[in-house]
Amino acid sequence: MKFLKVLFFLICIFAAVAVRAQSSTELKKQRDRINDELEQLNRQLDETQKNKKSTLKQLNILKAQISLREQKITVINGEVRNLDSQISENTNTVHSLQSQLELLKKKYADMVLFAYRNKSGYNKLMFIFAAKDFNQAYKRLKYLQQFATYRERQAASIESKQKDLHIKIVELDKTKEQKHTLLLDQEKEKDNLGKERNDQSVAVKNLTSQEKQLRKQALAKQNEVRRITRAVIKAQIEEARRKAEAEEAARLAAEKARAAAAGTTVTAPAKPVARKTNSEILNATPEAAKLSNDFLGNRGRLPWPVASGAITQGFGSFTTDGIRSESTGLDIRTNEGATVRAVFDGTVSKVQNVLGSWLIIIRHGEYLTAYSNLKSATVAAGQKVSTKQSLGVAGADGVTGDTMVHFELYKAGTPVDPKIWLADR
Template sequence: MIKKILILAIMIVTAAGSFAQNQSSADLKKKQAEIQKEIDALRQQLDETKKYKRQSLSQLNLVQKKLRLREAQIRNINDQINLIQTNINASWRDIVKLRSELDTLKLQYEKSVVYAYKNRSNYDFLNFIFSAGSFNDALKRMSYLKSYRAYREQQATNIMNTQVQLEQKIASLNQNKAQKSQVLQEQNKQFKVLADEKKEKDAVVNKIKSQEKELLKDMAAKRKQDNALKNSIRAAIRREVEAEKRRVAAIEKERKRKEDEARKADAAIAKKATENNAAAGKPAAPVASKPVEKPAAEPAKPLGLFDSREEVKLVSDNFEKNKGNLPWPVNAGRISMKFGRNKYEGLAIDYDNEGITIEAEANSTIKAVFDGEVSAVFSIGPVQAIIIKHGKYFTIYSNLSSVSVSKGQQVKAGQSLGRLDEKDAGRGELEFQITNEKNVYLNPETWLR
């Protein structure tokens, strides 16, 4: 029974170490699968860009992103190789240690067997016991003999357990070696693919270089359009802030008017009471101050409900609370220019983007990402733009060919705002921005789900 328990304990410890190793390996493989899935999606998007009339910075963006993902894939594989090699080294150390322990155990067991053989006679054991000087000494000698017998059994059990551990470590070592061989093959494959993708990127760069003047012209036009859009946004936000100030001032003015009217009414009542008392020959009654009316206690609300004031507050704050969970303003598309500084390797082109540029099919439906009020609808050259207010935040949708909402209109999340204009061969570019009442532009990617 003791032998079975010891073997089981050894197997549990070994399995625990193996589980930790497998868990780390599983995490790396899961990450590798996620990267590969994203690479496959990028490859599909690149195939779609081939139908356009000319090479674009969007295509170069996709190629560069695919290269970064491929390099991340290779780093992930290197991590797997390092993990496997660490496990191999640990297995070798354990094997050497176990073999040394096994040799020692066998040597000790051999000595005990030889000793037992030389003293195998029952007479010797009885003589050893009965030669004791006292009864207690005889009991101690019997206990010693039992302990010695248990020691020999324990030696045999230790040898068996060590052999089991050694066999498991050798099997694990062989498995890790085979796994390392497979991962190395995958690494070599990824290096070859990376080399091909670098050639693909160089080819795209060379083609775009032939259109560099035209692209620089497009960038200049985009900067001009962005400046006009920024001025319109600033003016719209200023109008909203001023309107809010006027609204608050009007509310305060109305409050003061009502307070003045209440004071005048109280004074008139007090004066009339004094005049009536004087005519009747009664002393003037002291004017009692009007007790302050306490609002009636509100009944306890069932859990999950809220009153209209809380609802209004939540609507004004809810946009911020939904950061990272807002829907995309178009059903299908891809980010062709990210938020912030955009640099293009091999080209003398860079651009600071106030939002994100989403490339999608021309005439795609553009939708509101959250409930709000249309703050402004205006034209920027041949295209149109919409600003929607969400409390202290604003979302901007530009490069629309048509608009289906008007200023002051309340809109719901997912409601159609208009259609995307065509830029080149059936594709359009939505300029989507998020800003606040202080004209600070925010990265839309961190807000969209």
């Protein structure tokens, strides 16, 4: 029963050591991962600072660095706690081994003293021959043999305990050294954290002075994009209307010519023909009408203009810094270098550079889609495009520095909320 208790105790100790080892390994992996992310952010920050401009992107990098730095300090604290526990356990083990070693040495010394006092062969023989009978003599002989064997085992045990003690002391010193290294790393991270917080304060001050000007520039650019988009759409409608009116005039002229040749007159309508709506004009041809119908049939299922992204500004009115503005589309933040793509089949109506970025407008029957803030364009006006075909690459937002594309959707010249037309994510 006592053996089972000892065995259970040893199993518990080994399990606790294994769990702690696993925990320490996981903490080290976390620390290494955070170091890699910090190095990447440092490179991005260096690139940003080379431009000698404080931008929101720089501030976002600093915020991310501070967050990671705090995480790393927390991880180091966890590692230090594990090492403290390991140091405490190893210290207890060293004390226990020292106590066992002292006890073994004392017992061994007593045996050596006893053997010294009885080292004479005559005394041993007298001890054997003084037995009452043969059995007792045999037992006394076996006792002397076992005593010698036990003394040898005790000497071996002392040597083994000394080796175990030396290993534990080396392990304890190594653990203390690891803890010292971690504490130095922790102090370094705290210093870096303080510096980054100071840099953050400076960046915030710089951004505060620049932000209003940047927002004014961004708003002016958005208004220019909106003006050009509406002008293009209006021109499309007017061109289609002129074409329809020219066709109608040609048809009437042909009827009059035929009537004159036949000696009859063309009867004028009793009341003026109603002016056609924009939808009727844009859907004047069977091809345009079919494309409009197909586009409408995909409402709520259109692919996004970028493969991955998040809406940062929706459709409708919004207020920034007390300035009320109107958004006729969606601002979609995406990944750097993201491809901007057509959401449906159509024909490119316009490709134009607006204040340093590209605007692309595509007609899908009576529907038109507009893609702005592209840093490059890969299509040309008059070109037919298919669903998800690349139009260019998304550019950086002038205020935040994030990669962003602005997407608008018009029906017969009227802006509609694009979000209800896009597929759910």
